[in-house]
Amino acid sequence: MFFPMIIGGLLGYQLARFPGLLVGALAGVLITQYLRNRLRARLTDLQSAFIEPMFSVMGALCKADGVVTRDEIQVAETFFARFRLSEQQQAMAKAAFNRGKSADFDLDAEVARFLRISNGQHLLLQLFLQVQVSAVAADGVVHPQEHAMLVRVARGLGLPEAQVEQLEAMLRGAHGSGHAGTSRASSGQQLDDAYKVLGVSPSVSDAELKKAYRKLMSENHPDKLAGRGMPESMRELAEEKTREITHAYDIVTEARKQAS
Structure with a gap:
């Protein structure tokens, strides 16, 4: 100023x-x-441009198992608040979601559209995929048809299938791994998921584990959003992801301490 x-x-x-x-x-x-x-104005236009592909793909994914549950609809609506959408943008998002549920929806074309809009920014593509996984996992389960479509979306964005598995593991951790004081998953499943989140095998050394953790935290740091011109409203998603990465690292390091 x-x-x-x-x-x-x-x-x-x-x-x-x-x-x-x-x-x-x-x-x-x-x-x-x-x-x-x-x-x-640029950030507002950028956010508006994201709305249609974001919510239309979400609609297609939620319909992948044959039925759109009330939980999935509620999760879609929570993103209205998380992305701070105006009333006009909310109406656009609802129309896009319904369009995605239609039988003639072209999923691949819509994913390609988002890829163009995002200019291939890796972090933004990951956040897009994170939103989609969050939506279909609203009931705590990712059905095989939904997983297959998530993999298709990831490939369309140029992301590996491992990204889908990582995000699904994060969602399982968030839903049932002790954040709320209860555990629906076995400790063995939690540990397996934690390794998937960190993108390493259980056989890696402690030094390699720490290196992988630091790399993930650096790549997904929320402060990188502003520097890349992304809407501030997407910062919460990045913060959520870094919390799950840290949680996974804590699970693995604690398990290794107990085993030594």
Whole structure:
């Protein structure tokens, strides 16, 4: 804010002394405000452009097992608040979700559309996939048909199948691994899922485990969102993912301590 004002003021002062100083400072303020408004508008347009592919693919995935459950609809609606959608954007999202459920919906074309809109930004593609996994796992289960379609979406985005397995493992951890004080999954399943989240095999050394953990945390750090021009409303998703990565690392390190 102050830097453009100072520059504008100094330039104005050189041209017309004190009156120029005031005019230049005012010009600097106006330029700064203009740039801020342009940035806000760009982020709003970016978010709006994401809505249709995001929610239409979600609709297709929720219908993959033959029925869209009330839980899946509620999860879709929670993203309205998480993405801070306006009433107009919410209406757009609902229409897109319903379009995705239709029999003639072209899933591959819509995934390709998102790939173009995102400019292939890896973190954004991962967050897109994270949203889809969250939606279909609303009932705590990812059905085989849903998993197959998630893999298809991942491949369309240029992401490996392991990304789907990692996110499904994260969701199982979030739903049943002690965050809420109860455990629906066995300790063995939790440990297997934790290794999947971290993307390593149980045979890796402690040093390799720590290296993989730090790499994942660096790649998924929420602060990278702003630097890449992504909407701030998606920051919560990145924070959620880093929490699950840390939780998985804690499970593995604790299991290794007990085994030693």
